[in-house]
Amino acid sequence: MHVLGLTGSIGMGKSTAARMFQRLKVPVHDADAVVHQLMGKNGAAVKDISALFPETKTNNGIDRKKLGDAVFRQPEKLKQLEAILHPLVRQKMHRFIDRYARQRRELVVLDIPLLFETGGDRFCDSVLVISCPKYIQDQRVLSRKGMTAEKYQGILKKQMPDMEKRARADFVIRSNQGRRYSFQQVQQIVEKLGSSDKSAHGTKDRKFCPHLSLIYKQ
Structure with missing residues (x-):
């Protein structure tokens, strides 16, 4: 494949x-859509992101606009945010690849x-x-x-x-x-x-x- x-x-x-x-x-594996899912209601990244940026947590997950503003104000925390998201996104990516490899897609x-x-x-x-x-x-x-x-x-x-x-x-x-x-x-x-x-x-x-x-x- x-x-x-x-x-x-x-x-x-x-x-x-x-x-x-x-x-x-x-x-098509859409990494942006995966990030939205991870930060949505009951998303796998919500707990860790809300601990890093408490002001971003809502009943529906992470408020992405508030998160963007928070990172803009505190750029030194960007690497910490990436350390939360990137492994989760990569895990989803590998599952995507494995799924279609099993289906023998080209x-x-x-x-x-x-x-x-x-x-x-x-x-x-x-x-x-x-x-x-x-x-x-x-x-x-x-x-x-x-x-x-x-x-x-x-x-x-x-x-x-x-x-x-x-x-x-x-x-x-x-x-x-x-x-x-x-x-x-x-x-x-x-x-x-x-x-x-x-x-x-x-x-x-x-x-x-x-x-x-x-x-x-x-």
């Missing part, structure tokens, strides 16, 4: 690309915003980075409700620069060229790396072919 890591800096269009893989019936996608930053790429056979020009990224992010220039810069500081991500990627899709173009690129990746709609019964694990990066990495 081929494990494709999907990542990209904030505002690049990674979530849109993830939905395109889902549209093609490729199983391709799965790990949608992880901080893939390189957390070392998640070591669990991937190849990595797709979604990118776009900086001015478009700025427009997209700063138009979001509740986003400020200060918050935006704080997020960027925690993320690997886009140029470095692209240099480390096996595939790059530039989302500013339109959704139709992006979907065509996703389709081609699915066709190259595995079946989008059937199990791979009787086949060996598919390995990444280095020459494929020449098609997409521009």
Whole structure:
């Protein structure tokens, strides 16, 4: 089974690309959704996070806005928060991979915003980075409700620069060229790396072919 890591800096269009893989019936592990679940009502991370940030606890779990504000005010606690969340997220990721490996699927996608930053790429056979020009990224992010220039810069500081991500990627899709173009690129990746709609019964694990990066990495 081929494990494709999907990542990209904030505002690049990674979530849109993830939905395109889902549209093609490729199983997608959404790390953000897992984090929301872990911090939701009765979530596995609620007890430890509320001990670290008592003001964030509610009857429905952790208030993510309050948590974001708390981390922004106390950046020295970020590593402690990551130490709580990352092992739990990784556990869910491995369960996802194991489940679809047992089903003998040819391709799965790990949608992880901080893939390189957390070392998640070591669990991937190849990595797709979604990118776009900086001015478009700025427009997209700063138009979001509740986003400020200060918050935006704080997020960027925690993320690997886009140029470095692209240099480390096996595939790059530039989302500013339109959704139709992006979907065509996703389709081609699915066709190259595995079946989008059937199990791979009787086949060996598919390995990444280095020459494929020449098609997409521009």
